[in-house]
Amino acid sequence: MKGHIDVTGFGTASAPSDVVLLDLRVQCDAPDVSSALQDASARMAGVQEAVRTHGVAPADVRTTGSGVHQRWAEGRPDVVGYTAFQSLQVRVRDVRAVGAIVGSVASAAGNSLGIDGITLAIGDPEPVARAARDAAFADARGKAEQYAALAGRALGRVVRLSDVPVVVAGPMPRMMRAGAPAELAVEPGEQAVTAQVTVRWAWADADR
Structure with a gap:
């Protein structure tokens, strides 16, 4: 099949x-x-x-x-x-x-x-981007395994993978007055990095 x-x-x-x-x-x-x-x-x-x-x-x-x-x-x-x-x-x-x-x-x-x-x-965004890509692939695999189980089949090898460039998103800096009008204290908060990947798996029985 x-x-x-x-x-x-x-x-x-x-x-x-x-x-x-x-x-x-x-x-x-x-x-x-x-x-x-x-x-x-x-x-x-x-x-x-x-x-x-x-x-x-x-x-x-x-x-x-x-x-x-x-x-x-x-x-x-x-x-x-x-x-x-x-x-x-x-x-x-x-x-x-x-x-x-x-x-x-x-x-x-x-x-x-x-x-x-x-x-x-983020001064060095690559480690965060790698973590986001790891999470994206794990999310894709988890979905694929669920669908495979629902279909009564097993996943085979990965035959195609397409990546969407990571997106860095974060809130605008909050600037708080601190003393003289020109002095600003910036609250940095966190930056979120989002990754998206589309993966194609062959069915394990595809070559039989």
């Missing part, structure tokens, strides 16, 4: 968030391009220095964008100035330091600072 059974399994594993990604931006207005660029560069240099004072490694700081654009008079085709911006992503490996870093960066950049995102992550 020929035949097979296809089953989809799901698995989830979780781990504490131990990395915070800060997406920072400085934006400066000036009547000419040169002044706008110089101001933005100076303020970003202050931001980078503030980050370094908290022990963030150079490899964990990267520029993600920069540019300059014109500002137009309201309702008229007249250029009234220029806006320059620079953006930076900082990987903070000590979650407890996030509030102090944000406070220092705010002091260095002043009102030119923008925080485009504060994202929680």
